[in-house]
Amino acid sequence: xxxxxxxxxxxxxxxxxxxxxxxxxxxxxxxxxxxxxxxxxxxxxxxxxxxxxxxxxxxxxxxxxxxxxxxxxxxxxxxxxxxxxxxxxxxxxxxxxxxxxxxxxxxxxxxxxxxxxxxxxxxxxxxxxxxxxxxxxxxxxxxxxxxxxxxxxxxxxxxxxxxxxxxxxxxxxxxxxxxxxxxxxxxxxxxxxxxxxxxxxxxxxxxxxxxxxxxxxxxxxxxxxxxxxxxxxxxxxxxxxxxxxxxxxxxxxxxxxxxxxxxxxxxxxxxxxxxxxxxxxxxxxxxxxxxxxxxxxxxxx
Numbered sequence: 031x032x033x034x035x036x037x038x039x040x041x042x043x044x045x046x047x048x049x050x051x052x053x054x055x056x057x058x059x060x061x062x063x064x065x066x067x068x069x070x071x072x073x074x075x076x077x078x079x080x081x082x083x084x085x086x087x088x089x090x091x092x093x094x095x096x097x098x099x100x101x102x103x104x105x106x107x108x109x110x111x112x113x114x115x116x117x118x119x120x121x122x123x124x125x126x127x128x129x130x131x132x133x134x135x136x137x138x139x140x141x142x143x144x145x146x147x148x149x150x151x152x153x154x155x156x157x158x159x160x161x162x163x164x165x166x167x168x169x170x171x172x173x174x175x176x177x178x179x180x181x182x183x184x185x186x187x188x189x190x191x192x193x194x195x196x197x198x199x200x201x202x203x204x205x206x207x208x209x210x211x212x213x214x215x216x217x218x219x220x221x222x223x224x225x226x227x228x229x230x231x232x233x234x235x236x237x238x239x240x241x242x243x244x245x246x247x248x249x250x251x252x253x254x255x256x257x258x259x260x261x262x263x264x265x266x267x268x269x270x271x272x273x274x275x276x277x278x279x280x281x282x283x284x285x286x287x288x289x290x291x292x293x294x295x296x297x298x299x300x301x302x303x304x305x306x307x308x309x310x311x312x313x314x315x316x317x318x319x320x321x322x323x324x325x326x327x328x329x330x331x
Contacts, residue, residue: 143305144286159281166201168279169262173243173328219326234299247323283309
């Protein structure tokens with residue numbers, strides 16, 4: 031091969047290599063930030079990435095979508111609800127009402143005692159009002175009405191069971207039983223005192239008694255002086271008194287409706303009885319104690 035041929039060969043080989051060699055890649059264009067991706071901020075010679083905050087973890091449900099701007103490393107909200115905004119007046123009022131109801135419910139839960147009725151007219155019949163001497167026939171009359179016996183006559187029960195002679199006109203268990211027989215009422219008295227004094231406190235046992243009507247003789251001690259009195263206890267579930275009720279013949283004493291918590295503990299039961307008896311003007315603003323004496327069940331025959 032001549033020298034000229036050698037030069038031509040080398041020139042052809044150089045042209046083929048230049049055609050196959052890759053061209054350098056073009057520099058990527060810089061994209062504008064539209065707020066959906068992390069932002070790269072320059073601080074001195076270092077870079078730090080700031081991620082947009084998750085506002086759903088801060089704002090309440092239903093908050094309108096917000097537009098977030100980043101300025102000098104801070105966060106500002108240009109629309110919607112500001113992060114950490116205070117409650118509205120309506121929300122504050124609803125919160126106050128809710129807290130008040132919770133306090134009342136808590137107080138009632140830890141404050142045992144029967145519920146005192148608003149008046150003496152909610153029992154479906156006229157409650158008898160009398161003195162201590164007529165407390166037994168009055169309690170018996172209320173018991174008959176609670177049993178649904180509409181033919182009961184308060185006047186006849188008082189006349190036949192109370193004595194018209196002597197200084198003591200109070201009725202007795204025997205005289206009231208005799209009055210039921212004379213009037214041919216289909217009921218009788220059955221003494222059940224021992225059933226409530228056998229085990230556990232009598233006051234608590236009475237409130238947990240089998241559904242029925244009971245005439246309870248109470249011993250109320252006021253300033254060291256003892257007084258005997260008879261009241262009616264019903265453990266028959268009624269719509270307005272699902273756990274029973276206590277009724278007295280004093281005109282100033284309203285029926286007391288028992289609550290479930292009154293039936294659970296000795297202390298709660300005692301408070302229910304004292305709250306009921308405490309309505310009597312004779313014991314108001316005075317130190318008094320209540321104990322059960324005799325108990326008779328008023329049962330149908």
